[in-house]
Amino acid sequence: MIELRHITKVFNRGQVNEVTALQDINLSIAEGEFIVLIGSNGSGKTTLLNVMAGAILPSEGRILMKGEDVTQLPEHKRSRWVARVFQNPLGGTAPDLSILDNFRLAALRTRPKRLAIGINAAFKATVRDKIAGLGLGLENKLQQPIGSLSGGQRQALTLLMSVMDHTDLLLLDEPTAALDPKSAEVVMQTAERIIQEYRLTTVLITHNLQDAHRFGNRLIQMAGGKIARDLDAAAKTRLRVEEMYAWFG
Amino acid sequence: MIFYLTALILGLCLSAMGLGIFITMKIFRIPDITTDGSYTLGAVVTALLLTRGWPLPAIIVATMAAGAVAGILTGLVHTRLKIDALLAGILVMTGLYSVNLSLLGRSNVPLLDVTSVFTALSIFGEPVLNELWVGLLFLSVLASLLAFLLRTDFGLAMRATGNSESMTRALGINNDHMKIIGLAIANALTALAGFLVAQYQRFTDINMGIGIVLVGLGSVLIGDALIGWLGIRSIWLQLVFVMVGCILFQMVLAVTLSLGIDPALLKLITSLFVLAIVGIPRLLGRHAP
Numbered sequence: 001m002i003e004l005r006h007i008t009k010v011f012n013r014g015q016v017n018e019v020t021a022l023q024d025i026n027l028s029i030a031e032g033e034f035i036v037l038i039g040s041n042g043s044g045k046t047t048l049l050n051v052m053a054g055a056i057l058p059s060e061g062r063i064l065m066k067g068e069d070v071t072q073l074p075e076h077k078r079s080r081w082v083a084r085v086f087q088n089p090l091g092g093t094a095p096d097l098s099i100l101d102n103f104r105l106a107a108l109r110t111r112p113k114r115l116a117i118g119i120n121a122a123f124k125a126t127v128r129d130k131i132a133g134l135g136l137g138l139e140n141k142l143q144q145p146i147g148s149l150s151g152g153q154r155q156a157l158t159l160l161m162s163v164m165d166h167t168d169l170l171l172l173d174e175p176t177a178a179l180d181p182k183s184a185e186v187v188m189q190t191a192e193r194i195i196q197e198y199r200l201t202t203v204l205i206t207h208n209l210q211d212a213h214r215f216g217n218r219l220i221q222m223a224g225g226k227i228a229r230d231l232d233a234a235a236k237t238r239l240r241v242e243e244m245y246a247w248f249g
Numbered sequence: 250m251i252f253y254l255t256a257l258i259l260g261l262c263l264s265a266m267g268l269g270i271f272i273t274m275k276i277f278r279i280p281d282i283t284t285d286g287s288y289t290l291g292a293v294v295t296a297l298l299l300t301r302g303w304p305l306p307a308i309i310v311a312t313m314a315a316g317a318v319a320g321i322l323t324g325l326v327h328t329r330l331k332i333d334a335l336l337a338g339i340l341v342m343t344g345l346y347s348v349n350l351s352l353l354g355r356s357n358v359p360l361l362d363v364t365s366v367f368t369a370l371s372i373f374g375e376p377v378l379n380e381l382w383v384g385l386l387f388l389s390v391l392a393s394l395l396a397f398l399l400r401t402d403f404g405l406a407m408r409a410t411g412n413s414e415s416m417t418r419a420l421g422i423n424n425d426h427m428k429i430i431g432l433a434i435a436n437a438l439t440a441l442a443g444f445l446v447a448q449y450q451r452f453t454d455i456n457m458g459i460g461i462v463l464v465g466l467g468s469v470l471i472g473d474a475l476i477g478w479l480g481i482r483s484i485w486l487q488l489v490f491v492m493v494g495c496i497l498f499q500m501v502l503a504v505t506l507s508l509g510i511d512p513a514l515l516k517l518i519t520s521l522f523v524l525a526i527v528g529i530p531r532l533l534g535r536h537a538p
Contacts, residue, residue, distance in 0.1 A: 053419070079421035086415060094412035098482075101405050109420045113406040115398070143482070 001031045001201045002052060002081075002169055007061035009047055009225075021047040022058070023225040029169075034195055034202045036212045039222035040248060045205050048222065049171050052203065054078035066168065080110045083162035085155065085191075087174040092158035095147025099138065099157065102146050103127045106161035130160055134190060152183025156190045163198050170195065172204040176211075184208075188215065213241045221247060254377050256503035260496030261384035262445035263464060267472065267495040268395055268488060269438030270465040275473060276399075277411040277431045279327070282338040282462045286345030287319040287436040289458035291443025293349045296358040296453035305366055309444065316440025317433040319345060324429030349455055356455040365448035380449060387445065388492060391438070396485040398434075407431055408484075439465075460516050467523035468495040474530070498522075 009022040021044045029035060039045045050056040051063070054075035063071045065081045086092045093102050104119050124142065132139040134156055138149070146154060155175050162170055172191065176184035188211060195202050206212050212219060219236045221229040229247070231239060266288060273281040291312045298308045319341055326337035350356070370386070371379040398404045410417045410427040417424055447453045472494025476487050505518055 055418070075418045076421050076423050079419060082419075084419040086419075090413065091415040092413075092419065094409035094416055096412050097405065097409055101408070104402065105405055105409055105417075105420050105422075108402055108406075111421075113402040113422065115401045115403050117397075117400050118402040118405075119400075145482075 001033070001066060002029045003027070003064040004048075004051070005062045005064070007048075007051060007058045007063070009044075009051060009056060010059045013059070020225050022051065025061070025225075025227060027220075027227065029201060029203070031201050032199050033218050034200075034216040035204070035218045035220055036216035037203055037205045037220050037222065038207070038209065038212050038244075039228070043222040044225040045222045046173060047225075049173055049203060049205055052169070053082055053084055053171055081168040082171060083109065083165075083167040083169070084171045085158045085162060085173065085175045087177050089151040089154040089158070089178060090147075092161070093146045093154050096145055098143045099131070099146050099149075100124065100127060100142040102157070103130075103161055103164055107164040109165040111165070130164075131157070134160065136186070150183065152179050152186055155179065155183075155187045159187065159190050159194055163194055163200070167198070167200055170200045170202045172202065174205050174207065177207065191215075209241055209244045213239065213244060251377060252503065252507065253500065254381060256499040257496055258377070258380045258384050258449060259446070260468075260499035261381075261388050261492070262449050263442050263461075263468065263499065264388050264492040264495040265391060265445060266439045266442035266461065266465045267468045267491045268392065269435035269442075270462070270469045271472070271488070271491045272395075272431055272435040272438070274466065274469055275411075276408055277428060279334045279411075279428065279432070280338070281320075281323060281334060281432060281435060283319055283323045283341045283345075283432070283436055284338075284439050284462035284465055285458040285460070286342035286349070287316045287439045287458075288443040288446075288461045289349050289453075289455065290315050290319055290345055291440025292447035292453040292457060293353045293443075293455075294440070295444045295447045296360060297352060299360055299363045299365070299448070300358065305364075305369055309441070312440045312444040313437040316437040316443075319440070320432035320434070320436030321429055323436070324432040327432075328425035328428055346455075353453065353455060357452060359452045360448060361451050365451070366445070367448055384445070384449075391441070392485075392488045392492065395438075396488050399484045399488075460519060463519055463523050464498060465495075467519070467526055468498040470494070470523070470526045471497050474526070 004025050004027040007022055007025040008020070011019045011021055025048065037045045037048065047056060051058050054073055054077065057072065062069060070078055084092065100119060104123065127142060128139045136153055136156060138153060138157070146157065175191065176187050179187060192215060194200065204216060217233040217236065219231040219239070220227055266284065270284065273279045294312045294315045295308055298311055323337045323341045326332050326340060327334045367380045367383045370383050372382065373379045399408060406417065406422045407427055410422060410424050414424050469491055472491035475490045475493065481487055481490060501522060502515070502519065506512065506515070510518065
């Protein structure tokens with residue numbers, strides 16, 4: 001699905017504050033894999049996610065998306081494959097636009113936005129059904145500005161927006177970090193349901209080791225810009241949470 | 250009566266600029282002050298082509314194209330060179346002053362003996378009523394087109410760009426392109442205001458744009474305050490209230506002048522009036538969101 005070959009990222013090259021965020025990363029993600037990415041602050045996991053999304057272009061190395069070289073493509077062109085949910089609930093939605101408007105744009109992620117009115121009765125009905133599936137009671141508030149909702153509601157909607165159009169790769173960057181425990185649980189359950197239902201290839205960054213243990217079928221630990229551990233589904237199932245805590249000793 | 254009608258018609262003419270400033274200020278959240286230059290540019294192009302006998306539809310297209318080019322220049326300076334939007338606007342606006350003066354050839358061109366948009370579409374015997382109806386017609390068409398544009402998928406993408414750039418990037422929208430297109434549309438509208446006002450006052454003057462951005466900002470702020478108070482969500486009604494703001498602004502200025510205040514003080518009064526619109530809500534502790 002996505003292949004990273006010898007990816008290195010150096011920030012501020014040649015200056016006193018030079019940082020090597022990623023060091024010769026080789027990673028191949030197969031279709032349907034749900035990778036949980038953990039690591040301490042500064043280990044390079046967010047940079048890795050941003051390199052996949054195209055928000056950061058690598059200093060060296062190549063990125064292949066379904067066999068196509070996308071190394072130089074900026075983020076707005078990688079949206080053909082990639083959907084994102086940000087740590088900040090404000091990041092993934094346009095607050096002043098209505099829920100419906102936000103979903104309309106999400107439905108056009110891989111396509112051009114044309115000079116035609118795209119929100120019709122059929123589209124409204126589709127969105128209402130999808131949102132009703134969340135069980136948050138938001139299906140009757142489609143015209144409300146999305147900014148008037150709580151962070152948890154917005155994250156759950158952002159997750160749903162990511163499957164409004166075809167998605168090859170879903171990137172979740174600490175989607176629950178800004179939420180209270182109850183909202184976080186709702187968002188993670190929504191994520192799991194959507195990922196299973198649409199068989200999405202997913203990369204989730206989290207600092208919550210309980211979540212890292214509970215979700216996903218592959219676990220990668222980053223340290224110092226490198227992949228420190230890479231556990232497949234079987235090894236991940238055998239892993240106990242206490243062992244993971246020990247990694248961060 | 251005529252006195253208020255004049256302010257009303259002028260407000261309508263300037264509403265084209267108000268709509269443009271609404272796009273940059275409220276939709277894209279870019280402080281664009283190319284306005285002073287593109288407004289005069291619109292009036293200059295209008296004067297040149299009207300006196301050469303061009304048909305009005307062609308003049309409208311040419312005026313809008315000229316304004317769009319000015320907006321694109323500001324947009325390119327802002328996005329490609331990463332220069333602050335305010336500075337980018339000042340650069341283009343200042344450069345436009347020379348362009349306008351060179352194009353016009355002199356500082357003032359009267360438009361007395363030409364068929365203007367206001368005389369071409371006359372249906373009433375009374376000139377003031379004709380001007381009012383033409384102004385209303387023109388702005389209704391303009392606002393309808395703009396409201397349609399903002400409701401299309403492309404328009405949604407425009408509105409989202411000023412709202413959450415990380416979201417739009419992730420949804421396949423090129424934010425830089427959007428900003429350039431937004432500035433082009435805004436300044437095309439501003440140039441149209443120049444087109445209308447030049448024909449309404451029957452002359453083009455090289456200095457007619459000085460400080461006009463402030464009139465536009467104040468008008469949009471009035472409109473925005475009304476939109477906020479009334480809790481208006483429909484984009485079409487929002488545009489209507491921006492126009493109402495433009496008209497109210499002209500009314501206030503007209504009333505001020507009618508009190509016998511020296512016209513030389515008009516810019517100062519405009520400035521203080523906008524300051525009051527911006528400042529009073531803050532003094533009352535009701536910060537605009």
